[in-house]
Amino acid sequence: MQQEKYDYATNEDLLNFVFDSVGPKGTIKKIIRFTARNANGITYFNLGFGDLNIETGKIDDLIITDNKDRDKILATIASAVLDFTSQFPDIMVYAQGSTPSRTRLYQMGIASNLEEIAQLLDVYGFHTDSWSKFERNVNYEAFLVIRKKL
Amino acid sequence: MQQLSKKKNQKKVAINAIISSDVKDYGNDPYFIKKANESKDFLEKHGFPEELMKNR
Numbered sequence: 001m002q003q004e005k006y007d008y009a010t011n012e013d014l015l016n017f018v019f020d021s022v023g024p025k026g027t028i029k030k031i032i033r034f035t036a037r038n039a040n041g042i043t044y045f046n047l048g049f050g051d052l053n054i055e056t057g058k059i060d061d062l063i064i065t066d067n068k069d070r071d072k073i074l075a076t077i078a079s080a081v082l083d084f085t086s087q088f089p090d091i092m093v094y095a096q097g098s099t100p101s102r103t104r105l106y107q108m109g110i111a112s113n114l115e116e117i118a119q120l121l122d123v124y125g126f127h128t129d130s131w132s133k134f135e136r137n138v139n140y141e142a143f144l145v146i147r148k149k150l
Numbered sequence: 151m152q153q154l155s156k157k158k159n160q161k162k163v164a165i166n167a168i169i170s171s172d173v174k175d176y177g178n179d180p181y182f183i184k185k186a187n188e189s190k191d192f193l194e195k196h197g198f199p200e201e202l203m204k205n206r
Binding site for chain 1: 173177193
């Protein structure tokens with residue numbers, strides 16, 4: 001990933017990725033989790049992302065911490081998706097934000113890293129009741145990616 | 151749900167992540183479960199890209 005990103009860790013199953021966001025609001029632990037589901041007979045993974053609440057040990061997605069590192073966080077998530085799909089190349093990954101503005105953040109992250117992502121992944125967006133290949137400047141509701149068959 | 155496993159003859163691809171046994175499993179976190187279930191609802195309603203279904 002050419003854009004600056006955080007160092008991040010995963011364990012052997014590559015389903016959980018963790019990294020620290022560092023900025024004016026301090027150090028915030030971020031969690032990326034790929035969760036398997038089956039829809040209409042198709043198995044895929046959902047990409048979940050949120051802040052770890054240190055006090056409760058649970059994920060909080062709606063908190064806005066604003067460490068002024070949005071692009072770095074998005075590049076880190078994109079890199080984790082590339083890592084994950086390199087190990088599960090035949091499985092789609094679905095992503096949607098908890099709010100429309102969060103979905104738009106994902107969209108911005110894809111658009112900012114598109115040249116690199118598109119070399120390895122086919123990216124689809126859901127817009128006006130249908131899926132289509134991702135294009136910049138279209139407001140999508142959700143995203144699906146899958147490793148390209150090279 | 152189909153069995154998910156890395157193919158035994160699959161070439162190991164280098165990844166950017168650091169592999170650590172200290173990374174916890176968040177699979178039972180209510181937030182991630184909720185989001186995954188919402189994704190299933192969305193995809194059962196709207197389906198998958200036709201292009202990807204043709205190749206299956």
